[in-house]
Amino acid sequence: MSQDTDPPKRGRPRSTEARARALAAARAILRDEGFGRLTVEKVALASGVGKPTIYRNWANAQELALAALIDTAPEAPTDPALPPAAALEAQLTRLCAAFSTTRGRQVALALATADPDSEFTRAFRNRVILESREAGRAILAEATATGALPPPADVEALLDMIYGPLFFRLLAGHQPLDPTLAAAITAQVFPHG
Numbered sequence: 548m549s550q551d552t553d554p555p556k557r558g559r560p561r562s563t564e565a566r567a568r569a570l571a572a573a574r575a576i577l578r579d580e581g582f583g584r585l586t587v588e589k590v591a592l593a594s595g596v597g598k599p600t601i602y603r604n605w606a607n608a609q610e611l612a613l614a615a616l617i618d619t620a621p622e623a624p625t626d627p628a629l630p631p632a633a634a635l636e637a638q639l640t641r642l643c644a645a646f647s648t649t650r651g652r653q654v655a656l657a658l659a660t661a662d663p664d665s666e667f668t669r670a671f672r673n674r675v676i677l678e679s680r681e682a683g684r685a686i687l688a689e690a691t692a693t694g695a696l697p698p699p700a701d702v703e704a705l706l707d708m709i710y711g712p713l714f715f716r717l718l719a720g721h722q723p724l725d726p727t728l729a730a731a732i733t734a735q736v737f738p739h740g
Contacts, residue, residue, distance in 0.1 A: 636733040
């Protein structure tokens, strides 16, 4: 085997149709019975998707619940032609739109009652917060490389300031999650557009 050829992957490929059926069943269970009643076994039975297939996609019921609540569609990739400020605003607008829905409010309620060390909280932190921050980090790096933004003194603090208000509004519910928030945060990061 040449060094340029990757070895074949083991196991069955993931089925997007089975994944969609499992997510639809999980959403129905969450809607009708609540977070505490969702199990991998119930989702398998309701969707007709085998438990091994479910476990190939999600490590546990908490990750599946989170995916069912937030994974209505894969996040649209940011257009590489967008300037960094527009790319950041587009990403923040998508996050605000996702969490201003009924499912987004269900996520907030589940997070408010979850143990900070629970699988659900860890899954949310990894799947939503950290992935969003990494996308934001790439946008900031591009902005710095193109001269649209001076190099930040502390990129971690800047990322906290960008994403913190969104997640604070999600959890506190004191103000709406809407495109005006995305525009306001972007204007603070890129005051000159």
